[in-house]
Amino acid sequence: MTLSQLLLLLLLLVLCLASVALGISNPFRRANDQNGRCTYTFTVPSQSEESCPDPGQTMSALRALQKEHATYRLELNSVQSRLSHLENLKSQLDRIRAPAAAVPAVPAMGELQREVEILRREKAQQQRAAHRLEETLSNLQREKAALEEEKRRLQQANSALVQTQESRQREMAELRQKQCPQVSEASVQDARLEPRQASRWEADSMVYQELKSEQTGIPTARHIQGIPSFLNSSSSREAATTGCGELVWVGDPMTFRKAENIAGKYGVWMRDPEPVLPYTHETIWRINAVGNDIRQVFEYDNLDDFRKGYPSKVHVLPQPIESTGAVIFKGFLYFQKRKSRILAKYNLVMENLTLQKELPNAGYHGQFPYSWGGYTDIDLAIDETGLWAVYSTDETRGLIVLSKLDPDTLEVQQTWETAIRKQSVANSFMICGTLYTVSSYSAPDTVVNFAYDTSTRKSRELGVAFKNRYRYNSMIDYNPTMKKIFAWDNFNMVMYDVQLSTMSEARGET
Numbered sequence: 001m002t003l004s005q006l007l008l009l010l011l012l013l014v015l016c017l018a019s020v021a022l023g024i025s026n027p028f029r030r031a032n033d034q035n036g037r038c039t040y041t042f043t044v045p046s047q048s049e050e051s052c053p054d055p056g057q058t059m060s061a062l063r064a065l066q067k068e069h070a071t072y073r074l075e076l077n078s079v080q081s082r083l084s085h086l087e088n089l090k091s092q093l094d095r096i097r098a099p100a101a102a103v104p105a106v107p108a109m110g111e112l113q114r115e116v117e118i119l120r121r122e123k124a125q126q127q128r129a130a131h132r133l134e135e136t137l138s139n140l141q142r143e144k145a146a147l148e149e150e151k152r153r154l155q156q157a158n159s160a161l162v163q164t165q166e167s168r169q170r171e172m173a174e175l176r177q178k179q180c181p182q183v184s185e186a187s188v189q190d191a192r193l194e195p196r197q198a199s200r201w202e203a204d205s206m207v208y209q210e211l212k213s214e215q216t217g218i219p220t221a222r223h224i225q226g227i228p229s230f231l232n233s234s235s236s237r238e239a240a241t242t243g244c245g246e247l248v249w250v251g252d253p254m255t256f257r258k259a260e261n262i263a264g265k266y267g268v269w270m271r272d273p274e275p276v277l278p279y280t281h282e283t284i285w286r287i288n289a290v291g292n293d294i295r296q297v298f299e300y301d302n303l304d305d306f307r308k309g310y311p312s313k314v315h316v317l318p319q320p321i322e323s324t325g326a327v328i329f330k331g332f333l334y335f336q337k338r339k340s341r342i343l344a345k346y347n348l349v350m351e352n353l354t355l356q357k358e359l360p361n362a363g364y365h366g367q368f369p370y371s372w373g374g375y376t377d378i379d380l381a382i383d384e385t386g387l388w389a390v391y392s393t394d395e396t397r398g399l400i401v402l403s404k405l406d407p408d409t410l411e412v413q414q415t416w417e418t419a420i421r422k423q424s425v426a427n428s429f430m431i432c433g434t435l436y437t438v439s440s441y442s443a444p445d446t447v448v449n450f451a452y453d454t455s456t457r458k459s460r461e462l463g464v465a466f467k468n469r470y471r472y473n474s475m476i477d478y479n480p481t482m483k484k485i486f487a488w489d490n491f492n493m494v495m496y497d498v499q500l501s502t503m504s505e506a507r508g509e510t
């Protein structure tokens with residue numbers, strides 16, 4: 001072996017060690033150059049390859065968006081057909097109404113007393129019928145207004161979705177240009193959404209999904225039937241532990257009631273965690289949240305009346321409510337006033353508005369809603385520690401901002417900025433000073449995906465299973481006294497059991 005060969009070997013050895021240290025796999029290529037000399041070349045990953053996002057992740061995000069898009073289309077179609085059905089009914093009623101209202105005049109002087117009597121009875125009957133007709137008509141008009149509002153909202157949500165989709169597609173196109181591995185032309189094509197063409201295919205696959213969920217959604221004895229014993233308020237308070245902890249488990253939803261019409265497609269229902277007389281732990285509150293003038297708050301004395309649909313009172317608020325962020329706490333309803341960042345406090349006992357206060361810098365009316373839309377820009381919450389507002393601001397550009405509020409004055413006491421994008425999550429709730437977010441409002445099997453702890457100012461990823469049984473969850477709130485989650489899922493008022501880790505476990509005894 002010549003000296004030069006020895007040197008070459010040494011060089012190779014050094015390169016080999018260096019490549020192992022740098023984590024380069026299969027580093028050398030051997031070739032003979034024109035002079036018959038042996039040359040060795042090696043490669044390191046380029047900067048651009050390293051910056052390639054994970055194409056698998058982008059694809060699955062796109063697929064999820066497509067599914068959501070299909071859901072919106074189906075919703076829109078059903079709202080559309082309900083609307084035209086209502087239009088039909090209304091014009092039929094209008095035709096009936098015209099002659100009914102124009103009751104023939106009773107002849108001033110009857111020929112015979114009996115004929116006059118018959119005519120009088122007929123007239124009274126006709127008037128009653130006309131009255132019933134008027135009532136039906138005004139109900140129809142209310143439903144129609146609610147449907148039109150829902151249609152507007154769906155269209156808005158849909159166009160926001162299309163925008164997100166377009167930016168994901170641009171991302172995919174960039175991936176392709178960078179020649180990142182594993183992204184074939186076909187897969188990009190596949191993920192591209194042609195709104196018209198795609199919708200039929202998606203509608204088909206939705207039908208399949210519906211069938212599948214019907215198969216898997218066989219009700220268990222635990223939900224629907226009977227009144228769970230924990231709702232018996234005496235036993236519920238005994239069962240409720242007073243301790244705090246981290247959320248470790250959420251049970252299957254139990255269904256308590258289904259809304260009668262479109263006004264209840266989404267809404268708010270809850271119990272006051274700290275009721276004041278004459279209200280009790282039995283009292284249930286309900287607000288149907290579809291429509292542009294939401295003012296009615298239904299009050300039920302107990303679960304039985306709630307299930308039967310017998311409210312003991314209907315409060316009519318002096319100001320309309322925006323969406324599903326309202327809470328009830330110590331005899332007051334706290335809510336966001338429609339089309340404003342003003343928070344209002346309504347005294348349920350006195351039945352008057354006690355206080356109104358701006359939530360500084362909060363986005364509202366579609367600026368930073370949850371992923372399902374519904375003007376859910378400002379979401380109030382109650383936990384063991386008091387009253388909270390979950391929202392976002394221009395400054396944080398859509399990241400969730402969390403403020404602790406003084407329930408007496410509605411002043412902000414302290415504020416936290418999280419790194420969680422509000423529009424990327426379906427909803428949130430507070431437990432023991434920690435904010436929890438839910439990943440999807442429509443996936444039947446989703447997760448509580450983040451926990452932001454206000455005491456450490458840190459968020460962590462979470463994978464606690466959460467079920468959207470009816471696939472359109474519009475309100476999720478925790479009741480710290482009952483230790484239950486109340487939710488409104490596609491016309492259905494449901495409740496979830498939760499389990500918290502004990503404090504010692506939360507601190508980590510290991």
Ligand SMILES: *[C@@H]1O[C@H](CO)[C@@H](O)[C@H](O)[C@H]1NC(C)=O
Pocket residue numbers: 227228229232234235
């Ligand atoms: C509710 O509690 C009462 C008294 O504690 C008890 O008698 C009743 O059986 C309970 N009802 C249910 C449905 O558990």
Ligand SMILES: *[C@@H]1O[C@H](CO)[C@@H](O)[C@H](O)[C@H]1NC(C)=O
Pocket residue numbers: 350351352353354355
């Ligand atoms: C609410 O009504 C009560 C009783 O009528 C009254 O005493 C109170 O001043 C009212 N509060 C406001 C803020 O109007």
